[in-house]
Amino acid sequence: MNSIKTLFFIAFTFILTSTSFSQTQPEDDKLSLNSGTIDNQFEFVIRKSNKYQEYKVVKKNWLYTLKAHTLDSLKAVHNDLAETRAVVENQAKEIADLKTNLSNTQTDLDKTNSEKNNMALFGAQMSKTNYNVLMWSIIGALLVLLLLFVYKFKNSNTITIAAKKNLAEIEEEFDEHRRNALEREQKVRRQLQDEINKQKKA
Known part of the structure; x- marks a missing residue:
């Protein structure tokens, strides 16, 4: 029972x-x-x-x-x-595998976003904003150097033209002076020759 x-x-x-x-x-x-x-x-x-x-x-x-x-x-x-x-x-x-894949995907996504938002310059990563600032700064500096070069060139060209003009004027004055000197020399020689001739006759 x-x-x-x-x-x-x-x-x-x-x-x-x-x-x-x-x-x-x-x-x-x-x-x-x-x-x-x-x-x-x-x-x-x-x-x-x-x-x-x-x-x-x-x-x-x-x-x-x-x-x-x-x-x-x-x-x-x-x-x-x-x-x-x-x-x-x-x-x-x-689920664990999916979480691992999700983590890897998130890491790849973060890396892709970082590469998308950053630029590589000489092997170094920098943000697009900093990259643009650097590039525009370089362009600005090159533009300033170009304007300075143009100014110096024009200034040098003006000085060169003035120097050539002065040189031409000096050469012209020198030629005039040489002609005058040659004429005086010739005149002095003629006078000397005249005196010599007078002395001979006397």
Whole structure:
């Protein structure tokens, strides 16, 4: 009798704690020991068992059959649980892989954005703003140097033209002076020659 009570206690505990099976039985279901839910099978055993005072007399083969069905159901639940755990582990692994890929993608995206927003100059990375400021500064400096060169060139050209003009004037004055000097020399020679001729005659 104690073993029967123990089996009933185990069976009812299983029924109360199991979430895989229906807790309510429609009145239309036909009760059977070899089909239906475990709850229906227990209901079949309870209803079909004989009464003895406040006890129920249950056939041993029914108990063994019910035990076998209960164990099969537990085994199926355990198998489902193992499969669910395997699926969860696979999904956890896939999630970890996805997180790793997402992290790598984010790193690549940050690198791409950094390269997009920065410019390489002589191997050094600098922002586009700083790059533009540097380039315009170089262009401005070159423009200033060009204007300075043009100014110096024009100034030098003006000085050169003035120097050439002065040189031409000096050369012209020198030629005039040389002609005058030559004329004076010739005049002096003629006068000297005249004096020599006078002395000879005298």
